[in-house]
Amino acid sequence: MKKALVMLASAVAMSGAFAQASAPVAASSGTAASAAVAKGGHERNVEDRIAYLHSQLKITPEQETQWKTFADVMRGNGETMGELFKQRRAATTVSALDDMKQYATIAQAHADGMKKLVDAFDPLYNSFSPEQKKLADVTFRQHGGADGRSRHHGKGKSDKSAPAAASDATVKP
Template identity: 75%
Template sequence: MKKALVMLATAISMSGAFAQTSAPASAPAGAASAPAGKAGHERNVEDRIAYLHTQLKITSAQESQWNAFADVMRGNGETMGQLFQERKAATNVSALDDMKQYATIAQAHADGMKRLLDAFEPLYNSLSPEQKKLADTTFHQPGGGHHRQHDKG
């Protein structure tokens, strides 16, 4: 179970919500190799935001919806980063406390995905048919698109 928690923690903390989707090899190199810690985590989120902005070919008319979506990604990333730092800092926790921490993280992730969906829907609705195809391909990856390629294995 501990390995599964570590893998989940890594996947969520390194990527932040939709940033968890698989990034093709053309994604920014920093997204895969940024150092651990708050600065590295923030850089990963920012790299993913920049990648998605380019990948989806966001237009100036879509910037307000895009900015709302990107702000939610940043907020979710910050929340998850804080929760994982707290979890990492906790020592000598009981099995019950460990499960409570995990439940808190899982609930924060679910809440964050709901906020992200609420921000993504107006953006998606503003996309052209070509952009929607790009979004559909980008976010729908084998295995549900919930892990970046370098997190597998």
């Protein structure tokens, strides 16, 4: 049970990366223009992460087909999570039960999205050279999963116990 709670908390914490950029803009004004700006910021963050990973992993021209599949899944996951967080922010007066249901929906969408991401990453990772595999291993361990959230949460080494660190490993590709 504890492992499940740790995984759920990790999943929702990682999902927050997709909502962070749009939250301040959307909250500042209720206009359609601010919603468009917020969406643009969110999409820019996803595209920035895709560009960073492409460069960091030294994707070759031969790997572009697998890369495109992986990047498209990242975009789709970002859109899904962005929309769910937008709906959550819009629901200003919800019961505790409704709040828990929203949380469960977000956690399930994140789990489903991670499964799709792993499925898309598998053939890409298998096409990597040994050097690229090392880069991927370090990149995803240091900076979190494909969404970019750090497992270390800032300063120094992680103070997580081994079981908590192991549960994090099950959530990222």
